[in-house]
Amino acid sequence: MDYLCNHCEVQLSKFEMQLNEQFPIGKLLCEFCSNKKEREIIKQLADSEADMHNDYTRDLVGDKNETY
Numbered sequence: 001m002d003y004l005c006n007h008c009e010v011q012l013s014k015f016e017m018q019l020n021e022q023f024p025i026g027k028l029l030c031e032f033c034s035n036k037k038e039r040e041i042i043k044q045l046a047d048s049e050a051d052m053h054n055d056y057t058r059d060l061v062g063d064k065n066e067t068y
């Protein structure tokens with residue numbers, strides 16, 4: 001049975017199938033797309049962490065304004 005990349009529908013090599021088995025992300029992706037996906041996930045994580053820091057800072061400032 002052939003496995004196709006969920007994103008670009010290129011046929012997966014044996015190596016790419018092994019990658020998908022080792023690092024399952026819910027979709028079958030070729031090496032190129034999984035690298036791209038990985039970067040997106042890292043970017044999303046970085047963005048959400050940046051948001052959390054902003055919220056944290058805003059909360060601190062907000063508390064101070066209410067207290068004093």
Ligand SMILES: [Zn+2]
Nearest residue numbers: 005008030033
């Ligand atoms: Zn692909």
